[in-house]
Amino acid sequence: MYKIIVNGAKGKMGQAVISAVSADAELELAGQTDVGDDLGKTIKDTGAQIVVDFTHPSVRMQNVRTIINNGASAVIGTTGFTDEDLKAIDAESKKLKRGVLIAPNFGIGAVLMMQFAAQAAKYMPHVEIVEYHHDHKADAPSGTAIKTAQLINEAVGQTNPPAVESKEFLAERSQGAKLGNVRIHAVRLPGFVATQEVMLGALGQRLVLRHETINRESFMPGVILACKKILDKQGLIYGLEKLL
C-alpha cells in the first residue's frame, strides 16, 4: 500500500483525486492538505511516500520543493511551469533521488492528440492550436497547449510562418501567442471543462485533432497510474506518455 497525500484537497481536481485514491486497493489516503496547511509537516507526520498536487501556478515551485525536500515523490497536475522551472526540478529531484512527474494532461486521449500532432506536423507544417477552458482557469495558455507546441517544434525543424504578415486593426493582438512559430489561442468560457484543437492546414485540406474533456473522472486512471509508477523513478518525468 502506497501512502498518498492530496495537496489542493479542497479544489475540484483534489476532490476527484481523493475519491479515486480512496477507491483504489493499492493506495491509501494518508492526508489532505490545502492553502494554509503545513504540507511538509503532514508528509513527515504521516510518512506518506507520494504527494499528488493540483494547486495554483503561483505556488508551483514551492510545492514541488516542499514535497521532495521532505522525502516524498511528486505527481503534479498544477500548470504554469517554465523551461527554467523544469530544469531546476530535474536537478533538485535527481540530487534528492526522488521522482517528480509533471503532466500537463492526465487524459489518454489528450496524450494521443499531442503525439498525433507532432507526427502530422511533419507532413503538414502549417499548424495552430486553439484551446478552450472554463472561465475559472487561472492561467493561459494551458499546459497542454504549451506541451503540444513544444512537441511540434521538436518534431518539425521549421513550422511555416504565415504567407502574409497580417495587419491588425484592433489594439490588442488577435493572432494569439507564439511558441516557436506555433500560434496558440486560449478561449475561456463557462460550458467547457478542457478542450483543445490542433489545426493543421495544407493546400485545399486540413486535419483537426480535437480532444474534449467533459469531467474530471477522465483524468483519474492517469493519476492513479502515475502514483503506482513514480516511486521507481528519479528526476523529472514530463508528460504522462513517458510512463505508458
Add this chain to the structure above:
Amino acid sequence: MYKIIVNGAKGKMGQAVISAVSADAELELAGQTDVGDDLGKTIKDTGAQIVVDFTHPSVRMQNVRTIINNGASAVIGTTGFTDEDLKAIDAESKKLKRGVLIAPNFGIGAVLMMQFAAQAAKYMPHVEIVEYHHDHKADAPSGTAIKTAQLINEAVGQTNPPAVESKEFLAERSQGAKLGNVRIHAVRLPGFVATQEVMLGALGQRLVLRHETINRESFMPGVILACKKILDKQGLIYGLEKLL
C-alpha cells in the same frame, strides 16, 4: 442594364465577380481595374454606374472616395474599415447622393450567424469569437468577426468578463483581441477559405454558431443582389442584411 466596373479584377474575388456579373442578364461588365489603373478615369470613360471593389485594406478609403467622387455607387467587399472611416463615408456619400454598401460578408449563412449571435448573447452573455482564414488574408481579425462583435455589443449591455483574470505565461497574448468585452481570435492557415465560430457558454452547456465558406461562389448571390439594389440608396449601408 446596369454598367459595372470590377476593381481588384486580378484578385480571386475580383475574378469570381467578373464571372458572376458577366453571367447575369441585368448587369453589364463595363470595365476591369486593378493596382496601377486609373479607376476614376475608367468610371468616366465607361459611364459605369456601379463599382464593385474587392481590394486591399490599405487603399480602402481612397477607393471609396474615387468611386463616389466620379459619380458611381459602390459595393465594397474590402475590409479594414474603422468607425471613423464609416462615419466619413456616410457623410461624404450622402452629400454626393451616392449609395455605398460595405459588407463584411456577402454570404447569407454568415449574415444569419451574425444575427443569431446577437440574439443568443442576450440569454448567454459569455461569448468569444474564433475566425479561421487562409494564410494570405491581409488583415486580422476579419471584418465579419468585428461586425459580429459589434452586433453582440449593441444587443447586450454587458457581456460578462472572465471570472478569473488569467495569468499568461507566454510573452505575447493568447487570449485574443477585445472589442468591448468580446474576445476575438484569428487563425491563419492554408486549407481554409473563411470560417467563423461564435461560442456562447453557460453553466454546463454551450452553443456554437459556425459558418464555413468553402469557395467564393457562395458570395456571388449577395454581390449581385447588392449591385441591383444600391442605385436606389444614398449614404452608407453597412451589412448585406440591410438589403434583404
Add this chain to the structure above:
Amino acid sequence: MYKIIVNGAKGKMGQAVISAVSADAELELAGQTDVGDDLGKTIKDTGAQIVVDFTHPSVRMQNVRTIINNGASAVIGTTGFTDEDLKAIDAESKKLKRGVLIAPNFGIGAVLMMQFAAQAAKYMPHVEIVEYHHDHKADAPSGTAIKTAQLINEAVGQTNPPAVESKEFLAERSQGAKLGNVRIHAVRLPGFVATQEVMLGALGQRLVLRHETINRESFMPGVILACKKILDKQGLIYGLEKLL
C-alpha cells in the same frame, strides 16, 4: 411553496432534480419515487401538486396518466413520445384540467438552437441533423432531434431532397432516419452527455448550429422554471420555449 415529487429519483437526472428542488426557496420536495414504487399513492399521500418525471420511454404514457389522474400537474423530461401520444395527452389533460409540460430539452441553448434551425432553414433548406449522446441512452434519435426536425418541417414547406439518390454499399443504412425530408443521425459514445449539430448547406457555404451539454446542471434552471409555471396551465405544452 409548491410540493414536488421526483419520479425516476434514482436516475442521474432524478438526482439532479432532487438537489435543485431542495435548493429552491419556493419549492418543497414532497417525495421521491422510482421503479416499483406506487406513484399514484405517493401523490395522494403527500398532496403533491407537481410531479417531475425523468424515467424510461417504455413507461412514458403510463406515468403521465398516473400523474394527471391523481390530481397533479406534470413536468416531463422522459423522451419517446409519438404524435399519437401527444394528442392523447393533450385531450386527457384538458379534460382533467391539468397541465402537462413535455420538453425534449430543458437547456436554454438547445431551445435557441431549435429556433435558429427553423429560421435558417427558410434561407438554406438543405439540412441534416447529427446528435451525439452517451452510450447508455435508451432511445434514438433523441427527443431534441425529433423536435428540431418537426420545427424545421413546419417552417419550411419543402426541405430539398438530395440531388442524387445515393447507392449504398453496406447492408444497413448509413444515411440516417428521415422525418419528413430531414435526415437524422444518432451517435452513441461514452464521453458525451448530449450534443446536437444542425447542418445547413448551400452552394459553397454551410451553417452549423451546435449545442453541447456537458453536465445535467445545465437543465435545472429550465426544470425549476417549468415547475413554477405549470400550475397555471391546462392541456399539453410541448417545448420549454412555450413557457419563456
Add this chain to the structure above:
Amino acid sequence: MYKIIVNGAKGKMGQAVISAVSADAELELAGQTDVGDDLGKTIKDTGAQIVVDFTHPSVRMQNVRTIINNGASAVIGTTGFTDEDLKAIDAESKKLKRGVLIAPNFGIGAVLMMQFAAQAAKYMPHVEIVEYHHDHKADAPSGTAIKTAQLINEAVGQTNPPAVESKEFLAERSQGAKLGNVRIHAVRLPGFVATQEVMLGALGQRLVLRHETINRESFMPGVILACKKILDKQGLIYGLEKLL
C-alpha cells in the same frame, strides 16, 4: 515521360487531374476519355502506360479490367469496391503483371486521419465515423469511411458495442450502417466537398479526428505521386499510404 490517359475527363476530378498532369514535367497527357468513348482503343492508339480513373461506382470493375487487359497500369479514385472486387482485381492484375492502385482518398491529411484512427482505437475502442459530402456524391458511405472502419477493425480485436441497445422510434434507422462494430453515418449536403470525423469516446473524454477537403487541388499531389510509382508495381495496392 509517362503517358497518361484520364478516364472520367468531363468530371470535376477528371478536370483537376488533367490540369495537374499537364503541369507536371515528368508526365504527358496522352488522352482524355469519358462515358461513350472506347477506353481500350484509346490505350492501344496512344500507347499510354497509365490510366487515371475517376468515374462512377457502377462501372468500377469494367474500367479496371479494360485498363489492365489493354496493357496499362491503373490509378483508381472511383469508389464502391467490395471485398470481392478487390480480391478479383488483385488476382487478375497479378496474372497480367500490371499494377492497380485503388485509393479511397488521395489527400495526405486523410491518410494520416485513417492511420491515427486505427492507433487511437487500441486505447479508446468506442468509435463511430461521421462523413460529410456534397449532395451529388453517388455512393454512401464514402470509400474513405469504409477504409477507415476496416483499418480500425484490423487494429482492434473488439470495438465495444453500445452499453444499451437503443430502441428506435422512427421507422428508418438513425444509428447508421455498421462495418464490424464500427457505425458509419453519411451526411449529404451542398457546402461540403469531403469531410470525415472519427469520434473515439471514453469515460469523461473524447478524441475527434477530423479531415476536411475544401477543393480537389488537395488530391493532386497524391495522384501525381501514384502515377510516378505505379509502373514498378504488380497486383493490387489498396491505399495511398502503401506508396508513401
